Amino acid sequence: MNCDSENHHRRSIRLKGYDYSQDGAYFVTICTCDRACLFGKISNEKMTLNECGEVVDRYWNEIPQHFLEADLDEYIIMPNHIHGIITIKQFVGAKDFSPDTNHSAQSIYFPDTKGAKDFSPLHATAHGTSKTIGSIIRGFKIGVTKWVRNAMDIRDAWQRNYYEHVIRDDDDLTRVREYIIENPANWAIDKNNPKRI
Template structure:
């Protein structure tokens, strides 16, 4: 019998198909929040060798996962933010049901995820075409290079955070948040030197 202490609760949205078309804002943190990827200098991120590998592995995602595309991203000293786009015919499409009640339909559209390429297509997908599989491949690529070329033992935390981007306004806000991340580093909760602590 497994004790409750060792059970891990999923931080994913229950019932959501993470192979569905859409935009996903992901954050991946370094194990123990160590600054492994570089430094913030005058409000700009200065990548070190490991940081450049993180950037390269992220940019290589579409070559390894043709159903995935990339949007805004930033490599920070001890974490990574990026917008991952799942496109093409990969998941079950979740169309908002058509209703005659305009207020219900309007509310449903507000909370419906932002989709890319909503053309009709097959409803089945391979499990390897999910957000999780893309992030897993990205983390493995970075970790393999780091283990082969440095003395660093552990790079990433076990999991990652994601947010399903639901509309254009949210997409624009997320892009701006990513762009502003280096200049906001002094107040960032991921910054171990925040407020002089």
């Protein structure tokens, strides 16, 4: 399998000008390189994960531990791809915060702000790439790829890119959830099924 970017030249499939770090729900599909069925099989319209599929499942569920702004919704691991909903939310407060037990409330100094003329709050800087849907997917793919290379001696686990859909409203969210849940039952007609391609 060879899914390196040198052999797969294509333009970006992302929405031009869209900020993929903003709050919202994203439906993503990530496919294996050459649509290889690495994660298990469908039988009786149910997905049965193999060892690699179980690793993918574990790494998927660990996403919120590595990306505090990410929440997971419905997802399904298929033989050669994963569908999932990732919600990005604004993180408020200090990350990795622990209380200061060395000081009491009486020892805190509050400066006198009387007469402060040019005081204005600092403006938040633009989101960095570490909070985008792309960086979340990249981190997930890297973790799985490392395991696959060690355990299965396969160089490229994933195709170069991934597909995403910005979920627009509750009706859209409901449709996407139903699609994900029904995906194993529709494997025979799935465009990612190698027997159908």
